[in-house]
Amino acid sequence: MSTTRWVIVAALLAIGLALAWSARSGPLTAEQRVDRISAELRCPVCQGLSVRDSPSDTARSMRALVAQRVAEGRTDDEIRAEFQRSYGDWILLEPPLVSPTGLVWLAPLAAITLGAWLAVRRSRAPAPAVDAPTDEQTRRLREQVASEPE
Protein backbone atom coordinates (compact mmCIF):
# COMPACT_ATOMS: atom_id res chain seq x y z
CA MET A 1 0.00 0.00 0.00
CA SER A 2 1.38 3.45 -0.93
CA THR A 3 2.05 6.14 1.66
CA THR A 4 -0.88 8.22 0.38
CA ARG A 5 -3.28 5.32 1.02
CA TRP A 6 -1.89 4.81 4.52
CA VAL A 7 -2.48 8.49 5.24
CA ILE A 8 -6.07 8.28 3.95
CA VAL A 9 -6.78 5.17 6.05
CA ALA A 10 -5.22 6.80 9.14
CA ALA A 11 -7.24 9.98 8.56
CA LEU A 12 -10.50 8.06 8.18
CA LEU A 13 -9.70 6.07 11.32
CA ALA A 14 -8.97 9.27 13.22
CA ILE A 15 -12.26 10.83 12.04
CA GLY A 16 -14.16 7.69 13.06
CA LEU A 17 -12.58 7.67 16.51
CA ALA A 18 -13.27 11.38 16.95
CA LEU A 19 -16.94 10.86 16.01
CA ALA A 20 -17.27 7.88 18.38
CA TRP A 21 -15.64 9.90 21.18
CA SER A 22 -17.94 12.86 20.68
CA ALA A 23 -21.04 10.64 20.47
CA ARG A 24 -20.27 8.73 23.68
CA SER A 25 -22.83 9.21 26.41
CA GLY A 26 -21.62 10.75 29.60
CA PRO A 27 -22.85 9.71 33.03
CA LEU A 28 -26.63 10.17 33.29
CA THR A 29 -28.09 12.66 35.72
CA ALA A 30 -30.54 11.42 38.35
CA GLU A 31 -33.42 12.93 36.38
CA GLN A 32 -32.31 11.15 33.19
CA ARG A 33 -32.09 7.85 35.07
CA VAL A 34 -35.59 8.33 36.48
CA ASP A 35 -36.81 9.08 32.96
CA ARG A 36 -35.14 6.02 31.48
CA ILE A 37 -36.39 3.59 34.16
CA SER A 38 -39.89 5.09 34.06
CA ALA A 39 -39.94 4.59 30.29
CA GLU A 40 -39.21 0.88 30.79
CA LEU A 41 -42.00 0.35 33.33
CA ARG A 42 -45.59 -0.33 32.31
CA CYS A 43 -48.30 1.82 33.87
CA PRO A 44 -50.57 -0.77 35.56
CA VAL A 45 -53.78 1.17 35.00
CA CYS A 46 -53.18 2.20 31.37
CA GLN A 47 -53.34 0.58 27.95
CA GLY A 48 -49.76 0.04 26.83
CA LEU A 49 -48.41 3.29 28.28
CA SER A 50 -45.17 3.59 30.15
CA VAL A 51 -44.96 5.15 33.60
CA ARG A 52 -43.11 8.08 32.05
CA ASP A 53 -45.87 8.77 29.52
CA SER A 54 -48.90 8.23 31.75
CA PRO A 55 -50.54 11.06 33.69
CA SER A 56 -52.36 8.66 36.06
CA ASP A 57 -51.98 8.81 39.84
CA THR A 58 -50.54 5.30 39.92
CA ALA A 59 -47.88 6.20 37.35
CA ARG A 60 -47.04 9.32 39.33
CA SER A 61 -46.64 7.24 42.51
CA MET A 62 -44.39 4.83 40.63
CA ARG A 63 -42.28 7.62 39.20
CA ALA A 64 -41.92 9.17 42.65
CA LEU A 65 -40.79 5.80 44.02
CA VAL A 66 -38.26 5.45 41.18
CA ALA A 67 -36.93 8.96 41.93
CA GLN A 68 -36.62 8.10 45.62
CA ARG A 69 -34.77 4.86 44.90
CA VAL A 70 -32.39 6.65 42.51
CA ALA A 71 -31.72 9.25 45.21
CA GLU A 72 -31.04 6.42 47.67
CA GLY A 73 -28.32 5.13 45.35
CA ARG A 74 -30.06 1.97 44.13
CA THR A 75 -28.99 0.59 40.77
CA ASP A 76 -31.36 0.43 37.80
CA ASP A 77 -31.56 -3.36 38.12
CA GLU A 78 -32.47 -3.12 41.81
CA ILE A 79 -35.23 -0.62 41.07
CA ARG A 80 -36.66 -2.72 38.24
CA ALA A 81 -36.46 -5.82 40.43
CA GLU A 82 -38.51 -4.10 43.14
CA PHE A 83 -41.38 -3.54 40.72
CA GLN A 84 -40.98 -7.05 39.30
CA ARG A 85 -41.37 -8.48 42.81
CA SER A 86 -44.75 -6.77 43.11
CA TYR A 87 -46.12 -7.10 39.57
CA GLY A 88 -44.04 -9.81 37.92
CA ASP A 89 -42.24 -9.48 34.58
CA TRP A 90 -45.45 -7.98 33.19
CA ILE A 91 -44.48 -4.62 34.65
CA LEU A 92 -41.59 -4.35 32.19
CA LEU A 93 -42.63 -3.05 28.76
CA GLU A 94 -39.94 -5.25 27.22
CA PRO A 95 -40.17 -8.69 28.78
CA PRO A 96 -36.78 -10.18 29.76
CA LEU A 97 -35.27 -12.73 27.40
CA VAL A 98 -34.30 -15.22 30.11
CA SER A 99 -37.67 -15.98 31.70
CA PRO A 100 -40.92 -17.72 30.74
CA THR A 101 -41.69 -14.59 28.71
CA GLY A 102 -38.59 -15.38 26.62
CA LEU A 103 -40.99 -17.38 24.45
CA VAL A 104 -42.38 -14.04 23.28
CA TRP A 105 -38.98 -13.34 21.70
CA LEU A 106 -38.16 -16.87 20.60
CA ALA A 107 -41.49 -17.86 19.02
CA PRO A 108 -41.22 -15.45 16.01
CA LEU A 109 -37.59 -16.50 15.43
CA ALA A 110 -38.59 -20.17 15.56
CA ALA A 111 -41.49 -19.52 13.17
CA ILE A 112 -39.23 -17.66 10.69
CA THR A 113 -36.59 -20.43 10.85
CA LEU A 114 -39.19 -23.12 10.30
CA GLY A 115 -40.74 -21.19 7.40
CA ALA A 116 -37.35 -20.61 5.75
CA TRP A 117 -36.47 -24.29 6.12
CA LEU A 118 -39.77 -25.35 4.54
CA ALA A 119 -39.32 -22.84 1.69
CA VAL A 120 -35.77 -24.05 0.95
CA ARG A 121 -36.90 -27.69 1.08
CA ARG A 122 -39.75 -27.02 -1.31
CA SER A 123 -37.55 -25.05 -3.76
CA ARG A 124 -35.01 -27.88 -3.87
CA ALA A 125 -37.58 -30.61 -4.39
CA PRO A 126 -37.54 -32.06 -7.96
CA ALA A 127 -40.38 -30.96 -10.20
CA PRO A 128 -43.11 -33.58 -10.40
CA ALA A 129 -42.66 -35.89 -13.39
CA VAL A 130 -45.17 -35.34 -16.21
CA ASP A 131 -46.07 -38.27 -18.40
CA ALA A 132 -45.69 -37.73 -22.15
CA PRO A 133 -49.09 -37.40 -23.92
CA THR A 134 -50.39 -40.52 -25.56
CA ASP A 135 -50.87 -40.66 -29.33
CA GLU A 136 -54.61 -40.44 -28.82
CA GLN A 137 -54.24 -37.24 -26.69
CA THR A 138 -51.94 -35.68 -29.31
CA ARG A 139 -54.38 -36.48 -32.11
CA ARG A 140 -57.32 -34.93 -30.21
CA LEU A 141 -55.33 -31.82 -29.43
CA ARG A 142 -54.34 -31.38 -33.09
CA GLU A 143 -57.97 -31.79 -34.15
CA GLN A 144 -59.05 -29.21 -31.57
CA VAL A 145 -56.44 -26.69 -32.71
CA ALA A 146 -57.34 -27.25 -36.36
CA SER A 147 -61.06 -26.71 -35.67
CA GLU A 148 -60.52 -23.39 -33.89
CA PRO A 149 -61.21 -20.35 -36.05
CA GLU A 150 -58.09 -18.30 -36.88
Next chain:
Amino acid sequence: MRRIARYVAVALIVGLALTLTLAFRRDPHDIRTGTVGKPAPAFALPSLTDGSTISLDQYKGKVVVLNFWASWCIPCKEENPALTDVWERYRGTDVVLLGIVFQDSVEAARDYTARLGNTWPSVIDADGRVALSYGVFGPPETYFVGTDGIIAGRHIGPIDEPTLITGIETLRQSATR
Protein backbone atom coordinates in the same frame (compact mmCIF):
# COMPACT_ATOMS: atom_id res chain seq x y z
CA MET B 1 -40.21 -36.42 6.64
CA ARG B 2 -43.85 -35.68 5.86
CA ARG B 3 -44.86 -37.92 8.76
CA ILE B 4 -42.60 -35.98 11.14
CA ALA B 5 -44.11 -32.68 9.97
CA ARG B 6 -47.57 -34.13 10.59
CA TYR B 7 -46.58 -35.18 14.13
CA VAL B 8 -45.14 -31.75 14.83
CA ALA B 9 -48.33 -30.04 13.58
CA VAL B 10 -50.52 -32.33 15.73
CA ALA B 11 -48.29 -31.73 18.77
CA LEU B 12 -48.52 -27.94 18.25
CA ILE B 13 -52.31 -28.02 17.95
CA VAL B 14 -52.66 -30.25 21.04
CA GLY B 15 -50.27 -27.99 22.97
CA LEU B 16 -52.23 -24.88 21.99
CA ALA B 17 -55.55 -26.50 22.90
CA LEU B 18 -54.15 -27.62 26.27
CA THR B 19 -52.75 -24.17 27.02
CA LEU B 20 -56.05 -22.48 26.17
CA THR B 21 -58.04 -25.03 28.20
CA LEU B 22 -55.86 -24.47 31.27
CA ALA B 23 -55.93 -20.70 30.81
CA PHE B 24 -59.73 -20.52 30.53
CA ARG B 25 -60.23 -22.78 33.57
CA ARG B 26 -58.62 -20.18 35.83
CA ASP B 27 -60.65 -17.55 37.62
CA PRO B 28 -59.58 -14.22 36.06
CA HIS B 29 -60.04 -12.54 39.46
CA ASP B 30 -57.49 -14.87 41.04
CA ILE B 31 -54.22 -13.46 39.77
CA ARG B 32 -51.28 -15.61 40.84
CA THR B 33 -48.48 -13.40 39.57
CA GLY B 34 -46.61 -10.86 41.65
CA THR B 35 -46.73 -11.09 45.40
CA VAL B 36 -48.86 -14.21 45.87
CA GLY B 37 -46.84 -16.89 47.67
CA LYS B 38 -44.39 -14.31 49.00
CA PRO B 39 -44.19 -12.61 52.42
CA ALA B 40 -46.72 -9.80 52.75
CA PRO B 41 -44.85 -6.48 52.51
CA ALA B 42 -44.70 -4.83 55.93
CA PHE B 43 -46.33 -1.46 56.47
CA ALA B 44 -47.21 0.99 59.20
CA LEU B 45 -49.89 3.47 58.17
CA PRO B 46 -52.13 6.00 59.93
CA SER B 47 -55.58 4.83 60.89
CA LEU B 48 -58.45 6.46 59.02
CA THR B 49 -60.41 7.11 62.20
CA ASP B 50 -57.87 8.61 64.62
CA GLY B 51 -54.52 8.77 62.81
CA SER B 52 -52.87 6.26 65.16
CA THR B 53 -50.37 3.93 63.49
CA ILE B 54 -51.55 0.50 62.46
CA SER B 55 -48.89 -1.93 61.26
CA LEU B 56 -49.16 -5.34 59.68
CA ASP B 57 -46.74 -6.65 62.31
CA GLN B 58 -49.28 -6.23 65.09
CA TYR B 59 -51.46 -8.89 63.43
CA LYS B 60 -48.69 -11.48 63.32
CA GLY B 61 -50.09 -14.99 63.79
CA LYS B 62 -53.57 -13.99 62.58
CA VAL B 63 -55.34 -14.42 59.28
CA VAL B 64 -55.38 -10.96 57.70
CA VAL B 65 -57.69 -9.86 54.92
CA LEU B 66 -56.39 -6.68 53.30
CA ASN B 67 -58.92 -4.82 51.20
CA PHE B 68 -57.77 -1.91 49.02
CA TRP B 69 -60.65 0.49 48.46
CA ALA B 70 -61.58 4.07 47.60
CA SER B 71 -64.73 6.16 48.06
CA TRP B 72 -64.83 6.96 44.31
CA CYS B 73 -64.73 3.28 43.39
CA ILE B 74 -68.16 1.93 42.36
CA PRO B 75 -67.24 -1.80 42.62
CA CYS B 76 -66.05 -1.09 46.18
CA LYS B 77 -69.62 -0.14 47.09
CA GLU B 78 -70.83 -3.37 45.46
CA GLU B 79 -68.62 -5.52 47.66
CA ASN B 80 -69.25 -3.55 50.86
CA PRO B 81 -72.19 -5.72 52.08
CA ALA B 82 -70.01 -8.84 51.76
CA LEU B 83 -67.24 -7.19 53.76
CA THR B 84 -69.73 -6.06 56.39
CA ASP B 85 -71.12 -9.59 56.81
CA VAL B 86 -67.65 -11.11 57.04
CA TRP B 87 -66.54 -8.47 59.54
CA GLU B 88 -69.56 -9.25 61.76
CA ARG B 89 -68.99 -12.99 61.40
CA TYR B 90 -65.30 -12.96 62.40
CA ARG B 91 -65.24 -9.96 64.72
CA GLY B 92 -63.15 -10.70 67.82
CA THR B 93 -61.64 -13.89 66.38
CA ASP B 94 -58.21 -14.68 64.93
CA VAL B 95 -59.26 -13.07 61.66
CA VAL B 96 -58.52 -9.43 60.91
CA LEU B 97 -60.17 -7.34 58.22
CA LEU B 98 -58.18 -4.24 57.37
CA GLY B 99 -59.11 -1.70 54.72
CA ILE B 100 -56.39 0.26 52.92
CA VAL B 101 -57.56 3.51 51.37
CA PHE B 102 -56.23 3.82 47.82
CA GLN B 103 -55.75 7.17 46.05
CA ASP B 104 -58.40 8.98 48.03
CA SER B 105 -58.64 11.89 50.42
CA VAL B 106 -59.04 11.31 54.15
CA GLU B 107 -62.24 13.37 54.21
CA ALA B 108 -63.88 11.46 51.37
CA ALA B 109 -62.84 8.11 52.85
CA ARG B 110 -64.16 9.05 56.31
CA ASP B 111 -67.44 10.25 54.81
CA TYR B 112 -67.74 6.96 52.87
CA THR B 113 -67.21 4.74 55.94
CA ALA B 114 -69.64 6.85 57.97
CA ARG B 115 -72.32 6.68 55.26
CA LEU B 116 -72.00 2.91 54.82
CA GLY B 117 -71.61 2.26 58.55
CA ASN B 118 -68.30 0.43 58.20
CA THR B 119 -66.71 -0.24 61.58
CA TRP B 120 -63.67 -2.34 60.66
CA PRO B 121 -60.34 -0.50 60.70
CA SER B 122 -58.90 1.19 57.65
CA VAL B 123 -55.57 2.87 57.05
CA ILE B 124 -54.52 5.62 54.65
CA ASP B 125 -51.93 4.79 51.99
CA ALA B 126 -51.40 8.44 51.06
CA ASP B 127 -48.47 8.07 48.65
CA GLY B 128 -49.61 4.71 47.28
CA ARG B 129 -46.37 2.97 48.26
CA VAL B 130 -48.07 0.10 50.06
CA ALA B 131 -50.33 -0.51 47.07
CA LEU B 132 -47.27 -0.59 44.81
CA SER B 133 -45.47 -3.02 47.11
CA TYR B 134 -48.46 -5.39 46.93
CA GLY B 135 -48.76 -5.01 43.16
CA VAL B 136 -52.21 -3.42 43.22
CA PHE B 137 -53.72 -2.50 39.85
CA GLY B 138 -56.73 -0.63 41.17
CA PRO B 139 -59.47 -0.91 43.77
CA PRO B 140 -61.07 -3.06 44.89
CA GLU B 141 -58.40 -5.67 45.49
CA THR B 142 -58.33 -8.13 48.35
CA TYR B 143 -55.34 -10.05 49.70
CA PHE B 144 -55.44 -13.04 52.02
CA VAL B 145 -52.44 -13.19 54.35
CA GLY B 146 -51.90 -16.40 56.30
CA THR B 147 -50.75 -16.75 59.92
CA ASP B 148 -47.24 -17.31 58.53
CA GLY B 149 -47.30 -13.84 56.96
CA ILE B 150 -47.36 -15.21 53.42
CA ILE B 151 -49.84 -13.87 50.84
CA ALA B 152 -51.95 -16.90 50.05
CA GLY B 153 -54.36 -15.35 47.60
CA ARG B 154 -55.43 -12.24 45.83
CA HIS B 155 -58.78 -11.22 44.38
CA ILE B 156 -59.07 -8.47 41.81
CA GLY B 157 -62.44 -6.73 41.54
CA PRO B 158 -65.46 -6.83 43.85
CA ILE B 159 -65.35 -9.84 46.13
CA ASP B 160 -68.37 -11.79 47.39
CA GLU B 161 -69.04 -13.38 50.75
CA PRO B 162 -68.46 -17.05 49.75
CA THR B 163 -65.05 -16.16 48.25
CA LEU B 164 -64.09 -14.27 51.40
CA ILE B 165 -65.19 -17.08 53.71
CA THR B 166 -63.51 -19.76 51.60
CA GLY B 167 -60.25 -17.79 51.58
CA ILE B 168 -60.38 -17.19 55.32
CA GLU B 169 -61.37 -20.73 56.29
CA THR B 170 -58.68 -22.26 54.06
CA LEU B 171 -56.06 -20.20 55.89
CA ARG B 172 -57.53 -20.96 59.33
CA GLN B 173 -57.51 -24.68 58.60
CA SER B 174 -53.95 -24.64 57.30
CA ALA B 175 -52.90 -22.74 60.44
CA THR B 176 -54.30 -25.43 62.77
CA ARG B 177 -52.56 -28.25 60.87
